[in-house]
């Protein structure tokens with residue numbers, strides 16, 4: 001007897017779903033629920049109807065464009081990034097490299113005003129634009145943190161937001177510029193002759209040029225905004241790099257390592273990277289919401305129980321930051337603080 005073999009199933013190629021987009025104009029209790037779900041399942045989400053004005057965003061964007069369009073020798077006057085100031089291709093202090101240039105600033109008006117003197121010919125305009133932006137995104141970060149506390153049924157809604165409202169908060173602000181690959185110098189050896197050890201390529205996809213390599217953010221929360229040029233990717237649990245749709249009208253919000261620790265692992269600080277394959281230049285700006293250096297970070301009591309024992313030992317933000325800077329970008333630093 002001949003048994004007909006079943007017709008081959010037409011399987012759709014698995015395509016990882018995108019990250020949640022959360023409309024901040026929704027009703028609050030619904031929002032709290034959606035935000036918690038996104039932090040648990042993805043560690044990242046986009047927000048729309050966030051209330052930060054276009055004017056505030058475009059003023060900083062213009063300042064960034066003006067700065068990065070200057071000749072290299074002028075930009076270098078604002079460097080090196082050690083860790084604050086202008087940096088190009090070098091990331092951190094341990095040999096990490098990326099196809100980008102950037103400015104990192106401490107997110108407080110005094111140091112912004114000092115730094116702006118080496119960044120802009122009109123320092124007051126630069127600091128005013130950056131300070132207004134930081135105020136707006138700090139408020140957004142605090143609103144989100146308060147809704148997350150509510151969504152976790154924590155009595156003290158300000159338990160997380162107080163950490164970043166602290167006047168000694170160690171938050172920082174960064175503008176990254178990934179030049180168009182059409183403008184990448186042809187004498188760049190890595191480009192002409194990629195070696196397997198080069199950090200500037202994804203070894204599984206030799207044509208993928210790395211703008212900013214794989215890492216998680218050390219802080220509590222990151223608020224990222226980019227122009228409409230793609231490049232940001234997150235690492236899915238099954239090891240796939242999933243692109244995040246760029247949208248200049250939305251913010252992308254990342255859970256950081258410190259938040260993963262405070263939530264006792266319920267929220268996850270997702271690994272992400274930026275690839276630089278575009279014919280258009282990408283510019284992104286990030287506000288990294290951090291606690292004060294002496295703040296103690298540990299799983300909040302509400303997240304700890306017999307079934308969920310504390311996963312991390314208490315540490316200060318200063319201790320965590322020092323560890324981060326002693327390691328490489330891709331290292332998993334939070335694991336060193338596990339119980």
Ligand code: GA4
Pocket residue numbers: 083091092093094096104172174215216217218219288324325327328329
């Ligand atoms: C990643 C998140 C932020 O961009 C940053 C980065 C910092 C830097 O570029 O100087 C770090 C990196 C980031 C994590 C590990 C250390 C520190 C480079 C590096 C190798 C400003 C931050 O706070 O940590």
